Amino acid sequence: MFRLKRYYGSFGGVYIPELFIPILEELESAFIRAKRDSEFLKRYRKLLKEYAGRPTPLTYAPRLSKIIGAKIYLKREDLAHTGAHKINNTIGQALLAEYMGKRRIIAETGAGQHGVATATAAAHIGLECEIFMGSEDVKRQRLNVLRMELLGAKVVPVNKGSGTLKDAINEALREWAENVTTTYYLLGSVVGPHPYPAIVKFFQSVIGSETKKQIRKIEGRDPDYVIACVGGGSNAMGIFSAFIRNRNTRLIGVEAAGRGLDSLHSATLNLGTPGYLHGTRSLLLQDKNGQVKKVHSIAPGLDYPGVGPELAHLVYSGRVKASSATDTEVIEAVKVLAESEGIIPALESAHAVAYLLKHRGEFRQEDIVVVNISGRGDKDMETIMEALHEKQS
Amino acid sequence: MKNRVDEVFRRSGKIFIGYLTCGYPDDETTLEWADRVISAGFEILEIGLPFSDPVADGPVIELASQEALKRGMTPEKYLEIVSEIRKKHPDIPLITMSYYNPIARKGFKYIENLKKSGIDGIIIPDLPLIEGENFYRKINSLGIVTPMLIPPTIKGEYFKKLVKASSGFIYAVTRTGTTGARDEIPPEGIELFRRLKRETNKPVAAGFGISRPQQLTSIKNLVDGFIIGSALIKKLEEGEDIKNWLNWIKEGIKD
Numbered sequence: 001m002f003r004l005k006r007y008y009g010s011f012g013g014v015y016i017p018e019l020f021i022p023i024l025e026e027l028e029s030a031f032i033r034a035k036r037d038s039e040f041l042k043r044y045r046k047l048l049k050e051y052a053g054r055p056t057p058l059t060y061a062p063r064l065s066k067i068i069g070a071k072i073y074l075k076r077e078d079l080a081h082t083g084a085h086k087i088n089n090t091i092g093q094a095l096l097a098e099y100m101g102k103r104r105i106i107a108e109t110g111a112g113q114h115g116v117a118t119a120t121a122a123a124h125i126g127l128e129c130e131i132f133m134g135s136e137d138v139k140r141q142r143l144n145v146l147r148m149e150l151l152g153a154k155v156v157p158v159n160k161g162s163g164t165l166k167d168a169i170n171e172a173l174r175e176w177a178e179n180v181t182t183t184y185y186l187l188g189s190v191v192g193p194h195p196y197p198a199i200v201k202f203f204q205s206v207i208g209s210e211t212k213k214q215i216r217k218i219e220g221r222d223p224d225y226v227i228a229c230v231g232g233g234s235n236a237m238g239i240f241s242a243f244i245r246n247r248n249t250r251l252i253g254v255e256a257a258g259r260g261l262d263s264l265h266s267a268t269l270n271l272g273t274p275g276y277l278h279g280t281r282s283l284l285l286q287d288k289n290g291q292v293k294k295v296h297s298i299a300p301g302l303d304y305p306g307v308g309p310e311l312a313h314l315v316y317s318g319r320v321k322a323s324s325a326t327d328t329e330v331i332e333a334v335k336v337l338a339e340s341e342g343i344i345p346a347l348e349s350a351h352a353v354a355y356l357l358k359h360r361g362e363f364r365q366e367d368i369v370v371v372n373i374s375g376r377g378d379k380d381m382e383t384i385m386e387a388l389h390e391k392q393s
Numbered sequence: 394m395k396n397r398v399d400e401v402f403r404r405s406g407k408i409f410i411g412y413l414t415c416g417y418p419d420d421e422t423t424l425e426w427a428d429r430v431i432s433a434g435f436e437i438l439e440i441g442l443p444f445s446d447p448v449a450d451g452p453v454i455e456l457a458s459q460e461a462l463k464r465g466m467t468p469e470k471y472l473e474i475v476s477e478i479r480k481k482h483p484d485i486p487l488i489t490m491s492y493y494n495p496i497a498r499k500g501f502k503y504i505e506n507l508k509k510s511g512i513d514g515i516i517i518p519d520l521p522l523i524e525g526e527n528f529y530r531k532i533n534s535l536g537i538v539t540p541m542l543i544p545p546t547i548k549g550e551y552f553k554k555l556v557k558a559s560s561g562f563i564y565a566v567t568r569t570g571t572t573g574a575r576d577e578i579p580p581e582g583i584e585l586f587r588r589l590k591r592e593t594n595k596p597v598a599a600g601f602g603i604s605r606p607q608q609l610t611s612i613k614n615l616v617d618g619f620i621i622g623s624a625l626i627k628k629l630e631e632g633e634d635i636k637n638w639l640n641w642i643k644e645g646i647k648d
Binding site for chain 1: 444445446448449451455459462467468492493494495496497498499518519520521522523524541542543544545546547548550551555566569570571
């Protein structure tokens, strides 16, 4: 039976067909062993440092600070190998798969960032790799598909439902069910059944622990605000984890308001109700009959109707504040960050920047604000170009 | 309190359980298909309440669920259709198959309404016993049976617990993976049926991937019934004579 706690408040659990229960137990017990195995941890840290390029810098943003009216620091996950924070988790879990003696990895991907990071880790460690990706996302993120293929992964387009992240997870789960004893499912966010939310948080918490060390060195204290975008919530849980106990640091999760909170969006923490999807009890965007709603975000990595159970709990308990930014606000944020600091953020990360712009003037000058730039925007150039073009015409 | 499912398994011979997705291809046809399935000789009817994300199901039932939802199937309409089937067929055991979210969203009142509409059993494929023990007990207290799905991967103490918590029958899953017709019953499936035989006297029905009598010869002496879903829907879609088909299967497993 499971040894770690499965719930965060009333959220979490293993709401998944029975056939997965023994596999999740096996995964949990391997995770407990690996966490305590100094050889495993040494190998993980070595790869983060020498392969993924960690620690990533914490960059002071002088011109953006002036615009916002506070001291803004950017945690530069965009500078990690493959261009996003996803690599922290995929290296960790690929090592865990190897630790468990599994030679084949499958994963879902939305924006393609997790898919690329998984394919990368699999290539480096020498594992077979298959990535499930919604057909709509395959279209939106062509370059990432090419990258995955170049890295030796097989990309399987999922032509079901809305053809986005949710459907890719459904299909990855089905494939996992089929080959459950030989295949490792490398889940990309702090979602899914226990122990995934705990595992992904563990491997992403490096973002928070680095940030804490860095900001204390520069400023001599913890930040007043930590802001991160939230889809499933892995970059947010990663950076929040180091500050949850410090009540003086406000934690803000920014979700996709898409075309508006009264229209199509994916603001689960803001507007979701408790429900069961992909193995977990969490907040969920659903209709009154318990059917999962169609969601939308200009950022494919946020295009998900659920959210991690621990984040749902942190929002319910008041520790994390949920906010949101629309597609239009996000495009504006990309422009502002590019022009003021010379950094083109991923559309996902730009949601966190948009929060700053929406709330400029509400901070005190001496406030220290850390924004997690979870990824870089190269993959989004076509979408950004189209959006800017639309705005002009 | 007598339950129709228990009654059926007291009969001799193999019990055949047919599955339909409610509202597929539309409401009227569901009613018509139910008549055909019952008159063909299926002894139990399992009716799926469609869900937007049916991860335990293969392509046939997934597509049927999507189609039914597109046509406006709701938990309320489901109750109406079940009631109509119940009115026409007072003796046939009816089992609800639903993912947990729609049921949880509607609350326990909905389970009571299922009972009132004539439902005898409930199967929730994504509510494992480890999370659903109390919920299943509450369902049982209404006189509704809850067959547990037991796949070949489950062993040890948890296996015993699942067997114990099963009522009506045990839904033994022939293989890992999702629903949908396959070729053979794999060795781990056969081993599961042997383990069940040793463990319990409760009726055991085999499900997932069943479509032809040739597959069943290896397990027919180990089980009391068979569940046919995807293959049945396919046959109905193709307009085949279900009665002939079922007789062919029944003949094929006779000694």
